[in-house]
Each structure stands twice: as C-alpha cells, then as structure tokens.
Amino acid sequence: xxxxxxxxxxxxxxxxxxxxxxxxxxxxxxxxxxxxxxxxxxxxxxxxxxxxxxxxxxxxxxxxxxxxxxxxxxxxxxxxxxxxxxxxxxxxxxxxxxxxxxxxxxxxxxxxxxxxxxxxxxxxxxxxxxxxxxxxxxxxxxxxxxxxxxxxxxxxxxxxxxxxxxxxxxxxxxxxxxxxxxxxxxxxxxxxxxxxxxxxxxxxxxxxxxxxxxxxxxxxxxxxxxxxxxxxxxxxxxxxxxxxxxxxxxxxxxxxxxxxxxx
Amino acid sequence: xxxxxxxxxxxxxxxxxxxxxxxxxxxxxxxxxxxxxxxxxxxxxxxxxxxxxxxxxxxxxxxxxxxxxxxxxxxxxxxxxxxxxxxxxxxxxxxxxxxxxxxxxxxxxxxxxxxxxxxxxxxxxxxxxxxxxxxxxxxxxxxxxxxxxxxxxxxxxxxxxxxxxxxxxxxxxxxxxxxxxxxxxxxxxxxxxxxxxxxxxxxxxxxxxxxxxxxxxxxxxxxxxxxxxxxxxxxxxxxxxxxxxxxxxxxxxxxxxxxxxxxxxxxxxxxxxxxxxxxxxxxxxxxxxxxxxxxxxxxxxxxxxxxxxxxxxxxxxxxxxxxxxxxxxxxxxxxxxxxxxxxx
Ligand SMILES: Nc1ncnc2c1ncn2[C@@H]1O[C@H](COP(=O)(O)OP(=O)(O)OP(=O)(O)O)[C@@H](O)[C@H]1O
Ligand SMILES: [Mg+2]
Numbered sequence: 001x002x003x004x005x006x007x008x009x010x011x012x013x014x015x016x017x018x019x020x021x022x023x024x025x026x027x028x029x030x031x032x033x034x035x036x037x038x039x040x041x042x043x044x045x046x047x048x049x050x051x052x053x054x055x056x057x058x059x060x061x062x063x064x065x066x067x068x069x070x071x072x073x074x075x076x077x078x079x080x081x082x083x084x085x086x087x088x089x090x091x092x093x094x095x096x097x098x099x100x101x102x103x104x105x106x107x108x109x110x111x112x113x114x115x116x117x118x119x120x121x122x123x124x125x126x127x128x129x130x131x132x133x134x135x136x137x138x139x140x141x142x143x144x145x146x147x148x149x150x151x152x153x154x155x156x157x158x159x160x161x162x163x164x165x166x167x168x169x170x171x172x173x174x175x176x177x178x179x180x181x182x183x184x185x186x187x188x189x190x191x192x193x194x195x196x197x198x199x200x201x202x203x204x205x206x207x208x209x210x211x212x213x214x215x216x217x218x219x220x221x222x223x224x225x226x227x228x229x230x231x232x233x234x235x236x237x238x239x240x241x242x243x244x245x246x247x248x249x250x251x252x253x254x255x256x257x258x259x260x261x262x263x
Numbered sequence: 264x265x266x267x268x269x270x271x272x273x274x275x276x277x278x279x280x281x282x283x284x285x286x287x288x289x290x291x292x293x294x295x296x297x298x299x300x301x302x303x304x305x306x307x308x309x310x311x312x313x314x315x316x317x318x319x320x321x322x323x324x325x326x327x328x329x330x331x332x333x334x335x336x337x338x339x340x341x342x343x344x345x346x347x348x349x350x351x352x353x354x355x356x357x358x359x360x361x362x363x364x365x366x367x368x369x370x371x372x373x374x375x376x377x378x379x380x381x382x383x384x385x386x387x388x389x390x391x392x393x394x395x396x397x398x399x400x401x402x403x404x405x406x407x408x409x410x411x412x413x414x415x416x417x418x419x420x421x422x423x424x425x426x427x428x429x430x431x432x433x434x435x436x437x438x439x440x441x442x443x444x445x446x447x448x449x450x451x452x453x454x455x456x457x458x459x460x461x462x463x464x465x466x467x468x469x470x471x472x473x474x475x476x477x478x479x480x481x482x483x484x485x486x487x488x489x490x491x492x493x494x495x496x497x498x499x500x501x502x503x504x505x506x507x508x509x510x511x512x513x514x515x516x517x518x519x520x521x522x523x524x525x526x527x528x529x530x531x532x533x534x535x536x537x538x539x540x541x542x543x544x545x546x547x548x549x550x551x552x553x554x555x556x557x558x559x560x561x562x563x564x565x566x567x568x569x570x571x572x573x574x575x576x577x578x579x580x581x582x583x584x585x586x587x588x589x590x591x592x593x594x595x596x597x598x599x600x601x602x603x604x605x606x607x
Contacts, residue, residue, distance in 0.1 A: 058487055084489035098480035100545055102604075109477050112470055113489030122266045122470065143604060165489060 008035040009071070011169055011201045012057070012088075017066035019052055019225075026052040027063070028225040034169070039195060039202045041216030041233070043209075045246050048222040050205045051093055054171050057203075058090055059083040070169070087115045089167035091158035093174045093205070099147035106146050106157055107132055107164045114165025129164050135197075136160045136190060152183040159190070163198070170194070172204040176211055184208060191215060209247070213237065221246060267469045271461065274468070276548045276607035280460045283551070287311055287456065291449050301445070306562070308449055308517070311456040312510060314554030317538035318463035319506035321550040323499045325539045326467055328479030329398065332532045333409030336416045337386040337504040339527035341511030343420055344385060345378030346433035346521030350425075352377075353437050366437055368447050379512035383505045389416075390504035395497045401482070410529065417527040431523040439519045448517055455513060459506055466502060467547040468607050475499055479545065507535075530573075537580045543590025547607045552591045 012034040019027040026049045034040045042050050055061040057068055059080040067076045075083055089110075098106050107129035111120065120128075133139045136156045141149065146157060155175050162170055175191070176184050188211055194200060195215075206212040212219060213233040221229040221236060223245045229236055236242055271277050290307040293299040316338070323329050352374040357364045397408045423431045438444060466472055474495045477485035486492045515521045525531075534557070542553020560579060564572035587593055596603050 060483070060487065079491075079493075080486045081489050081491045084487055090487060092484065096481045096484035098477055098484070100480055101476055105473070105476070109473050109485070109490070110488055112473055113477075117489055145603075161488060 008037055010034070010069075011036045011071060012203075013067075013069040014053070014057070015067045015069060017053070017056055017063045017068065019049070019056055019061055019063045025225050027056065027222075029066070030222070030225070030227050031066075032220045032227065032230060034201060034203060036201055037199060038217040039204060039215055041212035041219040042203055042205045042222065043207070043212055043219060043236075043246065044222035044228070047224075049225040050222055051173055052225075053222070054090055054173055054203075054205065057083075057171065058088060081113070084113070084165065085115060085117050087166075087168035088171065089114065089162035089165040089169070090171035091155070091162050091173055091175055093177070095151070095154040095158050097146035097149065097154050097157050100145055102143050103133065103138055103146055103149070103157060103160075104129055104142040107160045110161040110164030111166070114167065116166060125164075128166070129160075132160045132164045135163070135193070137186075152179050152187070155179065155187065156190070159194075163194070163200075167200060170200045170202045172202060172206075174205055174207065176206060176208045184211065188215065267465060270468045270607070271464060274607055275605040276546070276551075277464055279548065280464065280551055283314070284453075284457055284460065287453055291446070291453060294449065295446055304445070304449060308452050310555060310558055311452050312514065312517075313534075313538065313558040314551055315456050315459045315510050316507065316535050317542065317550035317554035317557070318459050318547070319503055319510060320535040321539055321547070322463060322466050322475075322503040322506070323496075324503075324536065325542075325544045325546070325550055326472060326475040326479065327496060327499045328544070329496065329500070330406045330536065331409045331500075331503075332406055332529060332536070333394075333397075333412040334504070334507050334535050335413050335527050335529060335531035336389065337507040338511035338514070338531050339416070339420065339523070340385050340389070341379065341382035341508030342515040342521045342526040343431075343433070343511075343523070344382040345375055345512040346435055346515045347425075348378035348381065349374045349438070349516075350433045350435050353435065357437075366441055368441050368444065371438055371441060372451075375512065375516055379509055382508045382512050386504040386508035387501050390501045391497060394500045394504065395493075398493075398496045398500060409532075413527070413529055413532060417523070420523055420527060433515075433521040434519070435515065435521070436519050438516065452513060452517070455509065459510075462502070462506065463550075464547050464607070466499070471495065471498070476545070537576070539590075540580060541583050541590055543592030543594075546592050549590055549592040556591065 010033050014030060014032050017027050017030050018025065030053065042053065044050055052061065056063050059078050062077045067074055070086060070088065075086065098109065108125045111125035111128040130139065130142065133142055136159055138153060138156050138160060141153065149157060159175060176187055179187060204212065204216065216233055218231065219233055219236045220227060221242050228245060229239045229242045237247065287307050290299055290304055294304040320331065320334050323331055349371065353366060393412060397405060397412065400408055421431050425431060425433055474490045477488065477490050478492050478495060482492055511526060538553040538557040539550050541557050542549035542551065560576055564575045583590060592606055595606065
C-alpha cells in the first residue's frame, strides 16, 4: 500500500501545528500528510492531543501556529461549517446525536448541509440519507427518535450523518470505544465497506490496537502533543519509543504485528 | 423549494392551522352578518393574536432552542412606534383642519403601516445587532441577557415623554371612533394571522428549519456538519423579532392605546414563553396548540379570579414543565406514538 501511495495525491497536510490551552501545549509542532484513498491511524495515550488534532482540522479550534492544507488549499482558521462543506466530515468521540430528531432526519441534515449544500432538494437528501442508513445498518430505525438508540447504534448514526455529507475526508474519533467484541467486529466490517465502496480517505483515532493495526495503511503516534513516530503499522509496533510510551508490553506489540500477517 | 411549499397544503400540521384560519374567517363572516356576537369575535381575534405571538417567539425559542425573555422589547417597539406615528399623524391632521376632520380607516391604516414598518425595522436592527451579540451566549446565560435587554429598552423608552399624555404612554382613542373599525380590524388581524402561520410553518419545515432543529439539539455538532449556525441563529432571531413587533403594532391598533409598562413588561415575554412551553418545544404545532390552550386558561380564570389569575396560570405552567416537559405535542406523541411523524 505504501508503495501505491507514493503516486497518490496529498489529501491533507498538517504542517507544524501547535495548539495551546493556557499553559498546556496540546499539540506541539505536529506535521503529517494523508494521501488520497488511504486510512491513517492516529494513536497515542489519553490526553495525547488526538481529538484536539481533529478539532484543529475541522476548524473547531484555531491553532496558534502552523497550517492545515486540504487538497492544496489553506483551510486554517476557517469556520467549521465552511470546512465541512469542502468535504471534511467527522464523528465525535462522545456521540452528539440530534436526540429529538429521527434517525432519518439526523442523516438528512448531513446530506442537506454537507458537500452538496445548496444543490440538493429535500427529497434527494431523504433518499441519500436512507441509502446511507441502509449502508450502516440503521434503516429499520429510520423513523425512531435518535435518543432511543443504544450506544453502538449511536456510533453508527454518527457515521451515517458524516457519510451523508458525502465527504472526501472522514475523521473517525474512537468509533470502536464502548463497543463489545461482536459490535467491534461489525463496526470493523462497516469501516472496511466504507473504504471499499466509498473510497473515502480516512483518519481514524483508535485505542483498540488490533483494529488500527489491521485497518490503517500508516500510523501516526502522538505523545504529549508531539509526533512520536510515523510509519506502517509494523514499523510503529516495533518502534521501541512507541512501545515504551504507549503500547507497553513489547510482547503485545509483536502480537499485533503477527496478527497483521494473517489479515 | 417547491417541496417545501407543497407541505403547506399537504402536511397534517399545516392543515390543522388552515382549519383554524377557516374557523376564524367563518367567525368574521358570521359577525359581519350579525350572527355572531361582538364578544365571540373578540375572543377569535384574541386567539389569533395569542397564537400569532406564540408562533413568532417559537422561531427562535422552540425551533432553535434559544429561550428569549426579551421579546417584549420587540412587541413594545412595534406598539410604541405605531402608537407614536398614528397619534402624531392624527393630531397633526386634526390641528390642520379641526372643522372638517374626518378619520377614515384607510387613512389611519396608512399611518399604521408606517408605524408597523418602522417598528419592524427597528426590531430587525436590534435583533441583528444586540441580538447577534447575545446569541453567542448559551442556555441560561442567553436567557438572562435577554432579560437585561428587556429592562434596558423599557427604561430607555420610559425616558420619552409624550407632551399630551404626560408619559410615554400614547392614547390613540380616535381610532375607535372610525366607522366599522372593529370588523375591518378583524380582517386585518386575520390577514396577518395567515401571514404568521405561513412564515412560521415554512421556517419550520424548510431547510432553514432543519438547520434550526440541529442547532437546538446540538449546536456544535450542527456547525461541524455544515450548518452556518451563527447566521441561522441571527436570521431566526430577526424573523422572530419582526413578527413579534408586527403583532405589537396590531395590539396597539386594536386596543387604541400604547402603555409602556404593559407592552414592554417582562410579563409579555413570559406569556409567549408559557404558550410555547404548554404546547411543547420543537414544532410548529406546539405553539399553535399552546397559544389556544393558554388563552383558554386565561379566559377561564379571568372573571372568577380577576388579578390573581396569573397565580393559577403560573401553577399550570409549572405543572406542565414538571409533568409534561414536552407539552401538549409530547402528550400526543405519548398517547399515539404513530402520530409523531405527522407533527411538524
Ligand atoms: N477545550 C479545552 N480546554 C482546555 N484543555 C483542553 C481542551 N481540549 C483538550 N484539552 C486538553 O488537551 C489535551 C489533549 O486532549 P485531547 O482530547 O486532544 O486528547 P486525546 O488524545 O483525544 O485523548 P483521549 O484518548 O483520552 O481521547 C488534554 O490534556 C486535554 O485535557
Ligand atoms: Mg480523544
């Protein structure tokens, strides 16, 4: 994959980004690139700055230093809705469903205000939304208010809403967290299906190691706001610094790598 | 766009509103024919004003989730500017030619329109500036700031002294003497009720309405999803303020007077909020039902309880908030969950 990516376009470039909260430097001169079509894993211990990175990319926070370049365009400091319409969609670590609205309406809002904002009728938005709900397996809940969904359904809804925007770049913030092993397996199937059928470029933040190691083409490791390592899952799993700072047990790290062989 | 317009004559919630319009029109026609009493026609008109005000506030409070206690300001501004302009114009015309002074409905209505437009513009300007600033606040902070806005404008207007009335209050009693005033006013109120219904309904079921719902449910998620939350909130606030102001202009016209302490009073804001709460937040149907039921409560307690009626009304509002937080519409959803999808 890495070889194929050599020729691929750069979808997103994070260039020397620094984000501070008062005295705390949540992101410290971080740079990396995401190539079109790839899945980039973003990992690191709690508080490493992963979610903050998503917030900077999506315009929720403005970085003190550095730039975010999306398909050659500097999008640093643009408002979140402007960035969303350019094709960057995300899910939230802590799900944010529109509780009182139906599942279908949730997804429709993604379609109405996403990349096709202003060029789409309500009926078109409805059919796109319905299609996406089928895709993520929520179609039979379409008319239910979002508040009645369980946690894994809410995670799927986050995904559906983001996909309904028809994005080019999808940011996934711990879509597997809080799911039981069966649900994790289902979600992984879904993520593979997204990559296969939609061809969306993705960055995924994930603590479930075997999942990222499995899915991601490359991985960036953050630690205390700094980029600790970057490379293929294998390179990262063998990296002594990464093992010391995050993965802990070297045996465990090797297990991830071994599992990679089987996939 | 056409999809949205079509909802106006196909969706059940809209048809309920059209049913109400039909009833009000019939009452008007029967009144004209002498088959319905002045009292009944007055009740019909009061109902239109109450539902109209509830729907006006609903656009920002119920649709977008921003509870404004400041709407008495817009109600008062519409009332004040209309009262001022009509009064001055009437006085000037009278002084110019006291012998042949003849105030026709059409002539007075022209002045009213001037006042109503001026009030609407002033309200839009205030909502678009101060409102926009205040809309950066969320939840209780927003609500508190709007209370501040209410008091600030109330005391600012109180500084104005009408030389003839000796205070900021303005009597426009001449209006009442106009031939056929009551019936013509009934028509005016009905027309404006229809306008409010259409505007409030479209604001709910259009793409704009989807955006406002998203803002109400989770503003940050809405923004990240592509909703221009800042712009939508300000537009909703302006639209809501303008409608409220126009109802203020109508009230002064109907009642032939403007009272600063009455129209700018926080109590007016609380009425509008209570109607939305009783009806249920988040829909067009909620404030429509809420406006009716609230007015019914008000009427039912009016004669028996005189001034203490607001104690009873207050208790009922508390009961609604604690027992039925989703209001009458919530009750419908509870009893008949299948009806949910028909409630706009
Ligand atoms: N809005 C904020 N204000 C102040 N500090 C913040 C804010 N958001 C994040 N932080 C801090 O920045 C650091 C990075 O947080 P972030 O949420 O990005 O971590 P994370 O890598 O996503 O962690 P986790 O794996 O637990 O989700 C943390 O120390 C956090 O407390
Ligand atoms: Mg996080």
